[in-house]
Ligand SMILES: Nc1ncnc2c1ncn2[C@@H]1O[C@H](COP(=O)(O)OP(=O)(O)OP(=O)(O)O)[C@@H](O)[C@H]1O
């Protein structure tokens with residue numbers, strides 16, 4: 001049986017909180033791969049950086065890990081991004097539930113809002129969900145269907161993409177908060193420099 005992790009996110013930019021969460025869940029569940037799926041149009045967020053920039057930063061950040069991969073599924077699909085569609089696309093790529101288990105990884109903040117996502121109950125039938133700890137948020141599955149979610153403690157990384165954007169806009173370093181290649185990509189493309197580039201924090 002193949003075991004595939006899916007880490008969805010806006011990744012604007014991808015940071016070490018995302019990478020540590022994915023690495024921990026990969027090890028804990030003995031996953032064959034973790035597929036990072038940058039969102040196309042994250043309808044709950046404000047303005048975000050171009051999808052190609054977020055996709056390329058995700059590729060750069062994951063390139064050195066042979067078990068990490070990046071999918072264009074969400075950025076190549078028109079319209080708002082819904083995880084139920086992501087899971088359908090992943091099933092089409094990785095095969096039916098008879099041959100592949102899917103594990104969708106979310107931080108505690110996302111897990112707390114998950115019942116508001118489109119077709120939430122359908123999502124829980126399509127994949128097992130893994131909720132990971134995140135500083136500043138309570139990790140609980142009290143509100144979720146029984147046996148649909150596993151809660152996992154991961155090393156606490158008090159990093160957010162919004163804080164990284166604000167730091168760049170303020171001229172502060174983001175070295176060691178994001179992978180080196182992502183710092184260089186942000187600088188090369190001039191991302192997050194002006195307030196117009198930023199989303200509300
Ligand atoms: N530091 C972290 N520790 C654990 N999980 C995280 C962390 N940062 C983000 N995540 C999880 O990664 C997924 C994608 O997050 P996202 O790309 O929105 O990053 P973010 O840092 O929350 O962004 P923003 O600050 O712009 O809201 C979500 O499930 C989120 O809960």
Ligand SMILES: O=C(O)c1ccc[n+]([C@@H]2O[C@H](COP(=O)([O-])O)[C@@H](O)[C@H]2O)c1
Nearest residue numbers: 008009010039042081082083084117118
């Ligand atoms: O399906 C939904 O309705 C839905 C609503 C909000 C977020 N998501 C997904 O949750 C993941 C994390 O989202 P975000 O906004 O925290 O970057 C990402 O894969 C999003 O596509 C999904």
